[in-house]
Amino acid sequence: MSELIYRGGTILTIDPQHRVVTGDVACADGVIAQVGGAYTPRTDDYQIVDCAGMLVMPGLVQAHIHTCQTLARGRADDLELMDWLRGVIWPYEASLDEDAAGAAGELACAELLLGGTTAILDMATVHHTDAIFRAAERSGIRATIGKAMMDAPDPQVPVGLRETTSASLDESEKLIKRWHGTANDRLRYAYAPRFVLSCTDELLREVGVQSKAKRLRIHTHASENRGEIALVRQRFGKDNLDVFEDLGLLGDHVCIAHCVHLSAAERALLARTGTHVCHCPSSNLKLASGVCDVPALIAAGVSVAIGADGAPCNNNLDGFLELRLAALIHKHTSGPRTLPAPEVVRIATLGGAAALGLSGAIGSLEVGKRGDVIAIDLSPLHQIPSSSPWSVVAYAAKACDVRHVAVDGRLVVQDRTLLTLEVPKVRDRARRAAQRLFP
Numbered sequence: 007m008s009e010l011i012y013r014g015g016t017i018l019t020i021d022p023q024h025r026v027v028t029g030d031v032a033c034a035d036g037v038i039a040q041v042g043g044a045y046t047p048r049t050d051d052y053q054i055v056d057c058a059g060m061l062v063m064p065g066l067v068q069a070h071i072h073t074c075q076t077l078a079r080g081r082a083d084d085l086e087l088m089d090w091l092r093g094v095i096w097p098y099e100a101s102l103d104e105d106a107a108g109a110a111g112e113l114a115c116a117e118l119l120l121g122g123t124t125a126i127l128d129m130a131t132v133h134h135t136d137a138i139f140r141a142a143e144r145s146g147i148r149a150t151i152g153k154a155m156m157d158a159p160d161p162q163v164p165v166g167l168r169e170t171t172s173a174s175l176d177e178s179e180k181l182i183k184r185w186h187g188t189a190n191d192r193l194r195y196a197y198a199p200r201f202v203l204s205c206t207d208e209l210l211r212e213v214g215v216q217s218k219a220k221r222l223r224i225h226t227h228a229s230e231n232r233g234e235i236a237l238v239r240q241r242f243g244k245d246n247l248d249v250f251e252d253l254g255l256l257g258d259h260v261c262i263a264h265c266v267h268l269s270a271a272e273r274a275l276l277a278r279t280g281t282h283v284c285h286c287p288s289s290n291l292k293l294a295s296g297v298c299d300v301p302a303l304i305a306a307g308v309s310v311a312i313g314a315d316g317a318p319c320n321n322n323l324d325g326f327l328e329l330r331l332a333a334l335i336h337k338h339t340s341g342p343r344t345l346p347a348p349e350v351v352r353i354a355t356l357g358g359a360a361a362l363g364l365s366g367a368i369g370s371l372e373v374g375k376r377g378d379v380i381a382i383d384l385s386p387l388h389q390i391p392s393s394s395p396w397s398v399v400a401y402a403a404k405a406c407d408v409r410h411v412a413v414d415g416r417l418v419v420q421d422r423t424l425l426t427l428e429v430p431k432v433r434d435r436a437r438r439a440a441q442r443l444f445p
């Protein structure tokens with residue numbers, strides 16, 4: 007048995023009572039064995055991490071990320087969605103090769119882990135998804151990844167991203183066999199039809215059927231931008247979520263990013279089917295898409311998570327920044343008590359875990375759950391004097407305050423040093439690959 011002990015911190019459990027306790031968080035063989043009080047190691051194979059003066063909490067879970075896009079950071083600023091996709095992102099994704107995809111994946115995973123994000127739902131591109139899985143595997147992050155599915159005959163999509171329906175399903179099948187449930191179930195697969203406009207009805211229907219038969223997640227985008235919604239109405243004569251329902255793509259195994267422009271009927275449909283929404287406030291603001299009405303979603307009973315989306319539309323993958331923005335952005339319309347600190351911290355942890363279908367395994371510090379645990383330094387001046395730990399996490403803490411990170415009970419960041427990948431190498435590799443793609 008190997009034990010990891012986060013010793014002597016203030017512990018934000020995110021358990022059903024939202025308890026804040028003090029003492030140790032101990033993991034034995036990857037599983038949380040004790041939360042609070044003093045833990046006595048049961049074997050000689052243990053490691054103690056001093057967390058005095060720190061806040062210990064579950065790692066952030068981001069339910070909408072594109073790690074493959076990280077090399078396009080800063081290359082697609084100040085554009086709206088369809089111009090951003092057609093002008094930069096699709097040509098960029100089409101130009102990725104195996105090495106560049108791996109470089110983007112490593113860069114993203116390194117940034118995410120150092121910033122306290124321990125689990126992601128990640129949409130890769132059409133090809134080279136193995137490289138993304140390998141990067142996640144090496145980095146130690148918990149990742150549910152899917153290749154982007156794009157079989158619609160759209161002349162605006164570069165040739166390199168066009169695929170047939172059967173090729174899209176076959177490649178997904180191979181990736182499921184190779185990766186789903188590997189690394190002690192840390193790596194999982196999710197079907198990732200990009201959005202309805204990128205896919206044929208046949209493909210979407212098949213994804214609906216296969217995801218249920220194989221008990222896999224679906225990760226997609228919808229209702230991000232008014233132009234996109236107009237195109238959906240043109241093709242189907244109805245709104246995004248009605249199309250999803252007709253094609254069998256709603257349910258508690260589905261996570262839809264954005265959902266900025268929804269009717270009350272669409273919100274009710276999400277609630278009725280248990281479909282998860284991932285709120286991406288930075289991305290929605292930067293692409294001038296609008297603001298997802300999270301208070302209305304929550305009031306309707308929809309499960310919400312938070313995500314940074316991709317580096318070219320954010321331009322960071324900083325979960326704390328997203329969390330703070332999610333807490334702030336709804337107050338001017340819905341009032342200052344909207345999304346109070348404990349609620350937004352729950353969304354950024356347990357809400358994300360639910361979107362990944364892993365609320366029984368991660369998202370809170372409870373005995374029996376997997377050991378995805380972070381420790382935040384409480385000494386930086388921008389937090390002093392801190393009173394409520396909820397307030398620190400929601401409003402004051404930054405990604406750079408994260409000191410220690412464990413995934414599955416294994417330390418992957420210690421004293422702000424990534425233990426799994428060499429950061430200078432990750433940086434150099436990413437720069438070289440970006441230079442090749444953007445000469």
Ligand SMILES: [Zn+2]
Pocket residue numbers: 070071072227263315316
């Ligand atoms: Zn996205």
